[in-house]
Amino acid sequence: MNDNNQKDKEGLSRRQFLTYALGGTGAFMAAAITMPMIPFTVDPLRRVGAGNFVEAAKVSDFEVGVPKKVEFTVHKKDGWVESDVKLSAWVLKKQDGTFLAMSPICTHLGCQVNGGKEGDYFFHCPCHDSFFTKDGVPKPGVPATRPLDTYAIDENALKEGKLALGAISQRKA
Amino acid sequence: MLKKTYDWIDERLGVTPIWRDIADHEVPAHVNPANKMSAFIYCFGGLTFLIITTQIISGMFLAMYYVPDIVNAYNSVKYITDEVLLGQIVRGMHFWGASLVIIMMFLHMLRVFFTGSYKAPRELNWVVGVLIFMVVMGFGFTGYLLPWDQKAYWATQVGANIAASVPVVGPYIRILLVGGADLGALTLTRFFAIHVFFLPAALLVLLGLHFFMIRKQGISGPL
Amino acid sequence: MADHSNKERIPGVPRYRKPKGLKIDGTEPFFPNFLLKEWIVGSVFLVAFIMWILFNPVDLEAVADPQDTSFIPVPDWYFLFLYQLLKYVPGQVVWLGTVVVPGLAVALLLLVPWIDRSKTRHPFKRLIPTGAMILSLIFMAWLTYEADEQHKHALAKNPPKPKAPAVKDTAIVAPSDPGAKIFSQSCATCHGAELKGQVGPSLLGVGNKLKPEQIEEIITKGRGAMPPGIVQGDDTKKVAEWLGKQQQK
Numbered sequence: 001m002n003d004n005n006q007k008d009k010e011g012l013s014r015r016q017f018l019t020y021a022l023g024g025t026g027a028f029m030a031a032a033i034t035m036p037m038i039p040f041t042v043d044p045l046r047r048v049g050a051g052n053f054v055e056a057a058k059v060s061d062f063e064v065g066v067p068k069k070v071e072f073t074v075h076k077k078d079g080w081v082e083s084d085v086k087l088s089a090w091v092l093k094k095q096d097g098t099f100l101a102m103s104p105i106c107t108h109l110g111c112q113v114n115g116g117k118e119g120d121y122f123f124h125c126p127c128h129d130s131f132f133t134k135d136g137v138p139k140p141g142v143p144a145t146r147p148l149d150t151y152a153i154d155e156n157a158l159k160e161g162k163l164a165l166g167a168i169s170q171r172k173a
Numbered sequence: 174m175l176k177k178t179y180d181w182i183d184e185r186l187g188v189t190p191i192w193r194d195i196a197d198h199e200v201p202a203h204v205n206p207a208n209k210m211s212a213f214i215y216c217f218g219g220l221t222f223l224i225i226t227t228q229i230i231s232g233m234f235l236a237m238y239y240v241p242d243i244v245n246a247y248n249s250v251k252y253i254t255d256e257v258l259l260g261q262i263v264r265g266m267h268f269w270g271a272s273l274v275i276i277m278m279f280l281h282m283l284r285v286f287f288t289g290s291y292k293a294p295r296e297l298n299w300v301v302g303v304l305i306f307m308v309v310m311g312f313g314f315t316g317y318l319l320p321w322d323q324k325a326y327w328a329t330q331v332g333a334n335i336a337a338s339v340p341v342v343g344p345y346i347r348i349l350l351v352g353g354a355d356l357g358a359l360t361l362t363r364f365f366a367i368h369v370f371f372l373p374a375a376l377l378v379l380l381g382l383h384f385f386m387i388r389k390q391g392i393s394g395p396l
Numbered sequence: 397m398a399d400h401s402n403k404e405r406i407p408g409v410p411r412y413r414k415p416k417g418l419k420i421d422g423t424e425p426f427f428p429n430f431l432l433k434e435w436i437v438g439s440v441f442l443v444a445f446i447m448w449i450l451f452n453p454v455d456l457e458a459v460a461d462p463q464d465t466s467f468i469p470v471p472d473w474y475f476l477f478l479y480q481l482l483k484y485v486p487g488q489v490v491w492l493g494t495v496v497v498p499g500l501a502v503a504l505l506l507l508v509p510w511i512d513r514s515k516t517r518h519p520f521k522r523l524i525p526t527g528a529m530i531l532s533l534i535f536m537a538w539l540t541y542e543a544d545e546q547h548k549h550a551l552a553k554n555p556p557k558p559k560a561p562a563v564k565d566t567a568i569v570a571p572s573d574p575g576a577k578i579f580s581q582s583c584a585t586c587h588g589a590e591l592k593g594q595v596g597p598s599l600l601g602v603g604n605k606l607k608p609e610q611i612e613e614i615i616t617k618g619r620g621a622m623p624p625g626i627v628q629g630d631d632t633k634k635v636a637e638w639l640g641k642q643q644q645k
Contacts, residue, residue: 018428025435032442033227036266037234039258046258079238080248196427205424207433216437223438224445247459254456265449273445275474286508286529289517296509303506310474317472326460327469331479338494356462396518 053154053164056101060161062093067115067122067134069104072165089151089165090115090123092134099158101151101165102136108144123148136171147171195388203395214288215392217281222380224274228312231266232369239319241365243358246321271313278309290393298386305379308372315368321361329364330356463597463620468554470547477536480543501532566590566600568642575638578631586622591642596622601644608633608640 056072071088092100106113111127121131121139131139136148152166183189202208204215238257240249253260282302285291291299318329333356337347352359424430461467471479478498485493504511512525519526568591570576580589586596593599602611615632618624627635 015428018432022428022432022435025432025439028439029223029435029442032439032446033230036259036262037230040234040260040263041237043258043260080245080252196425198426199423200426200430201423205430205433206437213437216434219434220438220441223441227442227445243460247456251456254454261453262449265452265454266446268454269445269449269452272473283529283533287519287526289512289519289522289525291509292512292515292517293509299509300506303502307502313472313474320456321460322457323460323464323467324457324470326462327467328471328475331469331471332475335478335482335494338490340491340495343491393517 053152053157053166055157055162055164056089057091057163058161059099059158059163061163062091062099064093064095064097065134067092067102069115070163087165090136090148091163099153099163100135101153101163102148103151103168105149106130106144107138107146107148107170108142113148146173198388198391201392201394204392214280214284217277217284221274221277221281224270224277225376225380227266228270228274229373231263231270234263235267236369241319241361243321243361246319246361250320250322271316274309275313278306282306288393288396292393295386295390295393298383298390301379301382301386305376305383308376308379312368312372312376315364315372318361318364319368326356329360333360461597466554468547468550470543473540473544476543477539480539480546483546566592567644568600569603569644570638570641573634573638573641575634575636578627578635579638582627582631583635599639599642601642603640603643606640608636611639612636 054072054074057070061070062068067090069088069090071086074085074087076083076085088104089101090104092102094100104112104115106125106127108125108128108130111125113123113125113130113132115123117124117131120133122134123132123136124130125132125144128143130142130144132144132148133139136150138144138147149168149170151168154164154166157164204212206212206216235253238249238253238260240246250264253264255261257263285299285302314329314332318325333347333351336350337343339346348354350360350363351357352363470476481497482490482493485497508525512522514522516522568576579587583596587593587599591599591602606614612632614622615627615636616625
């Protein structure tokens with residue numbers, strides 16, 4: 001083949017040009033086949049995140065400074081499997097009237113913490129003796145280092161006198 | 174950098190002669206549609222392969238959502254169709270692709286038949302081609318059941334009864350095919366395994382042989 | 397690049413002859429020249445395929461129901477010719493149509509290179525293979541057409557039941573009715589404690605379709621796989637009346 005010797009003005013040989021065109025066509029075909037697959041695969045991204053709020057209790061149920069346990073049911077949709085998951089939260093009404101809703105899962109290894117202890121530390125985890133204040137902050141030196149996780153609270157529902165809880169998030173140590 | 178990496182690999186494995194053989198071999202003029210429009214009949218084989226590729230890819234992605242279980246199979250297909258982003262398209266690709274593979278393969282086979290390309294020395298490649306045809310029909314039969322809808326269930330019921338009509342061993346074939354006395358959970362898992370593991374393995378081996386022989390023997394000359 | 401078609405000619409390969417009407421007689425390298433043309437054809441083909449998919453959404457029928465024997469089965473279109481063939485084979489020798497004929501066809505197809513051994517390749521110069529193939533194509537096309545026509549005819553004569561409207565509302569009406577108690581003892585194992593159906597069909601919204609008297613009749617006489625008389629005496633009426641109240645949206 002003498003293609004390589006026949007360079008045109010720009011110095012692009014016919015063979016090179018054809019190779020680029022081939023690359024473009026190949027890329028087009030690959031894209032046409034794989035394009036629908038990308039949204040198909042990343043579909044879960046748009047389902048997780050903005051968790052819906054579930055009404056758990058009334059604002060009037062709580063007194064300032066004493067955490068109270070509330071139980072509520074979340075309707076969970078896992079693909080085509082729908083189920084009702086029972087969750088619980090320890091809710092603390094603070095002096096300024098704001099709420100703190102904590103998950104009862106110990107941040108050490110995931111046991112359920114018990115509440116209602118006397119003294120500085122309101123929560124106790126029976127598994128490895130972690131203590132937490134009623135704000136969920138761990139006692140220095142116990143196995144757990146991170147405060148108890150919190151549920152998001154729907155501000156709009158709060159104005160209507162309802163306590164609605166949403167997604168769980170971690171707090172920094 | 175790229176060149177260095179290539180050289181390093183080439184030094185050890187000597188890949189250059191392999192791809193040069195594939196890249197530089199001369200393609201005769203009579204199969205080139207640029208020369209004569211009627212040469213497009215020689216494209217059917219390549220197009221079959223293109224659609225088989227899309228089938229493999231769309232099938233792999235569908236498997237991310239599908240479960241082969243009689244309680245959930247239908248729901249998962251429904252979920253793919255109704256809820257997953259572009260699920261309708263991906264399922265459509267696999268569904269329509271199945272028919273298209275059959276059509277293109279049939280056209281390819283007719284081209285080979287009518288141009289007498291199966292003649293010596295290409296007899297073996299013809300045999301491999303017919304085997305590929307069987308495997309693809311197998312894909313169609315097993316894949317049809319997987320959505321576990323009415324159409325799927327009753328068509329497979331007919332297929333199973335056809336298997337049972339074989340003299341003497343028929344009833345045993347039926348039990349093996351269906352995985353029990355009646356169509357049910359075991360049938361679905363069986364068909365799924367055949368559809369996504371056994372047949373693809375067979376298909377890839379046969380396709381490899383098919384292409385190897387084409388390269389080795391070249392395309393049959395003009396009529 | 398040397399043209400090695402001469403020195404490495406495989407015995408039996410017809411020598412290259414330039415066909416009439418072929419303007420350019422040159423060969424060209426597979427990469428990139430020929431592959432580019434193939435891939436352009438491929439791209440056009442792929443675009444057409446994707447357009448077809450966009451405009452022809454795949455439907456999903458009702459979930460498989462082994463009890464519903466009124467469903468007229470039909471295989472996918474490419475199996476129709478085999479399916480139709482069976483209709484012309486008498487029942488006692490059905491294996492002729494299921495094993496012998498397809499088996500012979502496959503064997504013939506596999507052995508074609510050894511049956512048609514002449515050196516000529518042009519279809520018009522070997523009329524027997526060409527003719528045989530065309531005849532079998534016509535036969536297959538006719539079988540497929542007939543199968544499709546007969547299926548349409550059967551569907552028209554025996555239309556599929558309208559899909560049971562999907563019941564979204566799963567609330568059970570009057571859960572403390574005496575009928576509900578009898579139901580949970582006698583019927584729930586098959587129809588589900590929440591009426592959602594298990595072995596038997598879902599009974600949510602059964603009151604929309606059937607009157608209590610009809611339900612009572614089904615209970616006493618049985619239906620499909622459901623044996624008659626599971627509930628006896630007065631209880632039958634109570635259950636039927638309670639089920640008749642199940643009018644869900």
